[in-house]
Amino acid sequence: MKIMTCPLNGPRNISEFSYGGEVRARPRPGADPAVVADYLFHKTNQPDVVREWWCHVPTSYWFIAERHLATDQILRTYPAAEYLDQEAQP
């Protein structure tokens, strides 16, 4: 069984989690449709370390994981607040 460590619930079976996509900076309100389309559809998707949204389904808890896309190694998981605080800074 593959284990993922949820920042709220600790180490749990990967089947309890749902993948939520790459972490990307959201376009500002009123952004050009092409920018919104790029945000929605285009992916970085490289065999490298990526930041991803994950959800622990039984508790509906969303957080961020750093995972290597080629080895499936989960390097770090942390609360979304850590990222959102960074994004909010100018």
Added chain:
Amino acid sequence: MPLALLKAGFRDRSKPPPRELPATPELKKSYDVVIIGAGGHGLAAAYNLAKTWGIKSVAVLDKGYIGGGNTARNTAIVRANYLTPEGVAFYKESMGLFETLSQELDFNVMYTRKNHLTLGHTDAAMRTMRWRAEVNKHLGVASEVIDAKQVAEIEPRLNMSDAVRYPILGALYHPVGGTARHDAVAWGYAIRAAQMGVEIHQLTEVTGLEVTGDKVTAVHTNRGTVQAGRVLQAVAGASSHVAKMAGLRLAIRTIPLQACVSQPVKPIINAVVVSGSLHCYIWQSQRGELVMGGAVDPYPLWSTRSSLEFKEGLMGHMLELFPFLSEVRMMRQWAGMSDMTPDFAPIMGKTHLANYYIDAGWGTYGFKATPVSGKRMAECVATDTTPDIIKPFRHDRFTRFEQVGEAGAASVGS
């Protein structure tokens, strides 16, 4: 064929057998067309470039061996009963080419019609199937909705009991759907392309692309650098990785798709049986193995590992359809890396670079498109115009919010 067999039988045994596919030659300094990826799609494009368009200065580069990627990792099913008019027209052309491919290549690709059944277990699924059947029939693809009794007649070993989680209510019946030998398709295209002068460079990994202005001018490989007039990438599974070298970002996520075969048994299943609600499909190969697969993995990964979760889920569902399988052992398992697009349709045609063409986004439906993709991508590269039939799949459709919407018919759910 019998004459060829006789000739082979009387061959001088003291000499090695003649080699149909030449060994990898030295890389030349330049080619008119460089194709990245020697899978079915890349080789079919090379074959068509040489045969139809007379372009013979073609190099097909692959970091592995011929047909060793997803061409060898699919489950060999061929069908055209898609949902969107764009998809149906495209796969219909592919089916037509499959029908005569063995003659065309003078190489047996073992294309076999097998009565393709997509089971419906809910009213909603049956409604989608009626929609698919009407689109199919309108475009001239043999496809109809049949009831449970007819399903049982076509595949008598299916569990038709209604004492299961998902009883079988009916099916979308696609009599021309079937299978072909995936390796043979790659080998056939490779041999005939090589005979016309196409060079196939195995163990030649593309490490970078040199972009000057709006053109790719050179392709760097582990065996040296080649100049290229035009470049086509056909590396589904690793599309985002190669596209990045050309400065392209794609609407693709790389997700493993797993499959397995059972030990060989006597002929027992005649049809290709697919269930969207149960996320699984099965058919029996000419060797007697039951070929089984399901939906893609729950999250992206650039790996061809197999997982226990997949097999547990698949077998649980498969036993509901065919309870006798509980006595059959699994023999082999594998996975391929799938290019998943948001709309379950491929990405084909020209790019933002003037001489760079892309054939990607092949999700879980790449093998069945091999002949048409080779034909149309060759046309696209040779004429530098996108053929009408692949225009809906152009790579910038996402930027314009013009998706194709094939999810209802392209997969077994996820």
